[in-house]
Amino acid sequence: MPTVDLVQVTRAQIPVVSAWPVTGWKGHYRWLAASHGYNARIVRPGDRIDLVIWDSQLNSLLTSEAEKAVRMDGLEVSSGGAIFVPYINTVKISGLTPDQARRRIQTRLQPVVPSAQVQLNMSAGVGNSVDLVSGVGAPGSYPMPNQNFSVLGLIAKGGGISDALRNPLVRLIRGSKTFEIRADTLFASADKNTRLVGGDKVIVTEDERSFMAIGASGKEDLIYFPKDHVTALEAVSLMGGLLDARADPKGLLVLREYPLEAVRSDGSGPTHPHVIFSFDLTTADGLFAARNFEINPNDTVLATEAPAVQTRAALALFGAVLGANNAIQAATN
Known part of the structure; x- marks a missing residue:
């Protein structure tokens, strides 16, 4: 019995596989909308x-x-x-x-x-201070100048996000809850510049989401997500494209592992934990399917080799073995 699902992805299947559980992360960042408070400072316990x-x-x-x-x-x-x-x-x-x-x-x-x-x-005491923990020029505890003190205001006071961070992510810890947003999204949207509350902790760190690129591509490496969502077609670009002389555009594969609780027999999920998604990039249907298929963190994207390359490799191996046999025979005669 097969232990792996092989899914040839087409445009018609995108709505189906997109409804399957997201692996590697929640599938989105959770953040707070911006709000407004008093321009004046407010006395809090601990001040x-x-x-x-x-x-x-x-x-x-x-x-x-x-x-x-x-x-x-x-x-x-x-x-x-x-x-x-x-x-x-x-x-x-x-x-x-x-x-x-x-x-x-x-x-x-x-x-x-x-x-x-x-x-x-x-x-200001604890109730009127916020902590900027890491990822900036001057981390520390900062008093809130007023009740409209925002995340961007705090990051600015800390000297801005460090240039050494790759794909920076802003994390806000408020009580027992944690919220996250990519820094570029925060900078681009005024409605994301949320107001801080005394006792908040802000951590600037790197977005660790990544996928593995292997095979006949321009780059074989661990590739980090440059934005919230990456499609299979964008992944090919991040991999440096397919090698003209080696890659088989009919055989772009995405390897993914689902948790056991995601396995389904009714079509609402994979029938096995291990799934291989296959794309034929030589057809319009395959290209549009790859354009709308989202890569998940920890996926492996494999650019397979063309059959001709595999044949040449087999012939080269056969020739090497044949040459070795001839040399042995010549030496024994």
């Missing part, structure tokens, strides 16, 4: 607040006669979003802009210290 409270009245509860201002530095916003201020207890300021937080504290102080004036400075 640090420096307060200066001015009070000019005599016998002030907060200041002395020599010093008309009191400083309270390094007040950390609690997990509940509040800070402690003497005489007015805790004040919830999370979710406010720094100016709104200043006014709230000053309003709360008025019954106790009617003439008090408040200055407030905020330093």
Whole structure:
């Protein structure tokens, strides 16, 4: 019994095989659409607040006669979003802009210290910072200047994507979820420049998806995907084309391995895990089929040799064997 499916791909079969499970990756990148937030910074738990409270009245509860201002530095916003201020207890300021937080504290102080004036400075904590992990000139933790701080803004602050990266990929980790997008797609579409959230981690790395090119082509090597999707015809181009003197254009093969759970007997998937897709590039039907057939990561694309080349190789081998036999006979006579 056969253990491998051999599929001669035609235009009529493209909708069928395209519906089979994608191998090697999810088949698409998952990303977040761009959104808009406040242009101002927002106080979050973990931020640090420096307060200066001015009070000019005599016998002030907060200041002395020599010093008309009191400083309270390094007040950390609690997990509940509040800070402690003497005489007015805790004040919830999370979710406010720094100016709104200043006014709230000053309003709360008025019954106790009617003439008090408040200055407030905020330093971003974890809740208002994002991490740029790798793939740029200056990785590190960056405070968010406002709630519209975007992925491209963060990459720019980090010095841009390193020129040493091949086919760069941008990965965003938010909580327990991971999102990915190719850098060229991110740069080309304004609606992909998503707004960051405090605690986000951005990693710039290389797109590791690849296929193996072997046989009678201009290049036998591991070839990395230059874009999201690569067709069989594009794969031939990436392989350096078919060698005129060696390749059989009727025998372009794509070797693919499916997981066992993808095997089907009803035609909705391969009937065996190992499948060989075959293309005849000498016909219009075969060319258009190759143009619409997508290569999956970890596929092997094989440019087979023409029958004449195989025949010449067999004759050369036969001639070598015959010559060796003649030499042996001559030596023994």
